[in-house]
Amino acid sequence: MSQSSTSPTISNIASWALKFSPTAWLKSWLLYLGIETHVRGTLEPEMKPLHSVCEYLHALHIYTDEARRGEVRTVSAHHFCSHVSKDLRQCLIYDSCQPNARLIGVEYMIPKSRYEALDPVEQKLWHSHEFEVKSGMLVLPYPQSHAGRKEAWDNLETQAMEEVVGLYGKLYHFWEVDKGHELPLGQPKLMGSLTEFKQLDVDKAMEQRNKEQGIDQEKKRQLREHIPLPVIHPNSDSWWKEAQAKKQGIYAE
Template structure:
């Protein structure tokens, strides 16, 4: 089984081709950051963490940190990074839409989208706690409220950089990714989530699974999660 990017790799300098940034580049970036307008990025309002599997090879998976914002009440867009640390690699994008929009899509398009029910109910999808100063009970309540919304959404995600195979540049064609939808689809998932939780204070997928038992599971459209329905 292919594993997600190892923790020690995330804590080190990203394995990217090219020389380290020069002092000149750092100075220019600092100046630009002080004078330019980054309005599209200021729309980001949530950090989510979960695991994606390759639609073409669901034995391969990648941990993804989602930085998401709302375009409308019904459409979200997320930038995906391989870690939440400075120097993280931008590895993909995900769009999330509400069911009434999903149902307007043609069948071939609907098959590219995945549900979030298992991600939410299993405790795999988390909003990392921003600070240990935030009371755990308060954060759990806020996170659960967000999960009550996300559980209904359909997501379409492409990864551009196959970091799980050690690529030092984003090589090849974009890869359609999907979500895990049931226990047993990805052997060793519990251990992977345990390792992830150690890196995020206050994160415990087992506790989150218990807290989310009361979240109502929506009916998933039969065309979603197509990777797991192919012959």
Template structure:
């Protein structure tokens, strides 16, 4: 299935299993009041982008990143198919600074992707919370994008929701980001246009406007080993 697909609500997506029972909901509510979720509480940023399959760049999926900073050089992100309460956890992404990236073995570096194009094109956004003035949030988002531009990411998806799998099936899939206008055009022909339009409407953004706002973000010197899986 070589198409871009926006995930729907879990109840409508063919996910395996019966609807949640009242007992299940009550038990979860009780646990949330007494247990400590420290690792999850360290999430400090929600980034929205689109990931492409390394073995088939015409396939792409919505990727909501919920990221934690381990250090100034390493971030780790949980990837969900939507920002909704019943979102499916579909993958993980690690991001590292250039100074960490260059220490990796050459074969390892080939598994990592760059972020400059998706930042500068407006494909990567940081959705604004309700009630925050647009001008204030845009300044914060642009600052975040400056920090993300030089980072390298390694992403695996475990659940291929775009093909309708009811549970995570098969081996993990190496994913990448859009890195050129050519890759975007190829994906547009397979459905990215509708996916991007839906994202823009959902969060009230215009990626063309985002691109203009980010024109002054300096470019970076990308390591030649990065993005190899998508070439």
């Protein structure tokens, strides 16, 4: 299905169904089919794993080595995600959304029920998404088809965020593009997410993105105020908790 062939009627049906859909898997496919996201399945049959890419998100990622010292180092991350099953998403992370974008990492996302079944050591490698959602930093960038219908897209995005807010992610980057590296060097880096405003002035950090993409981040926050705060597992975001316990960096007294 091309981006230009999807009718407003299908979009309206998808919007209605999205409201009552019980699963994140179905929600994202409705976004893909009915709301004409940026991502299109390639037609080449040999490229089947890419056909299921149905979701485009953008946010900042943080380097956990620095976070353990109470330092904040971020990098822009464009996520192109597919749903392997109703309780597993996998995302290819690029440094942009352009044709020459570099693949810099991979993220896996699972719901709390699956996260809680992991052993404690494994749990400490995963991060939460509550702050990314509630701060308005994590977005599904507006597709060209909705350039004049941002309110409709915002409403659908907000419903999608009701699912994302409770997910846990495991994330590795292979390429430190923020250092200017021309190739992926060294070992993969475990990455994470921001968890509070104390770590970064998110509005300032996202100012350029918001300007380029016409995003009102404050409005995003307001639209997401009704989303309940999940009870975040104590083993997630372990790097920030380590810095807090040791009173390092931004947590120094």
